[in-house]
Amino acid sequence: MNLTRIDNKKRRIRKKLYMGEFAIQGFEIVCHTSVADFDQYDVFIDDFIDFLESIDLCFAGGGFEVFDGFICSTERYGSATQAQRDQVAAWLEARAEVSQVTTGELVDANYL
Template sequence: MATNRSRRLRKKLCVDEFQELGCELTLNFREGLADAEMDSFVEAFLRDAVEGNGLGYVGGDDYGFVCLAKRGSMSAAQREQLDAWLKSRAELTGYSLSPLMDVWYPENAVNPA
């Protein structure tokens, strides 16, 4: 595809100035965690950490992708809030939160702001 694209096409493809950012999340749960505790954690995670910060989550119980709930990019501040929320949870033995990356084209570098 040509690299000299119109503004309309760049927006439709979510490239260049329309690049959208999010991050990958991997959760490691505490050994022996009851199903009810895990369900409670997932509900709190989705309600407080994700929806409470205007974000969306796609994935399963232990791995997924977090991005802005509407069109646009997750900010570094939102990523830090998510990180702080995860650090405070006793249900987790650890987690991995990737740096901000392109939602649509993960292999592409993040454009400078």
């Protein structure tokens, strides 16, 4: 079975492999921060996670000076959207401690 082709797979298999209509889209973020200590970092992370949860997204990653990671939907077969990607970029750019925000294109989270 060739995992890169979906035209030779039944719906049940595509669902199990998160392929085709069941693919989960997410995006990468990278930004530079001026966070100086763990207390300031905790506040930033808590605010960021609260924001993401409010728009049904989740995050994996972190970092002090270079903050990066991957964002995808909290729904089982849900995908991040272009609008959500723009919202995350705008939220990060509005933060005083964040500079040089870069968001990646929407990609398949299971087959990077």
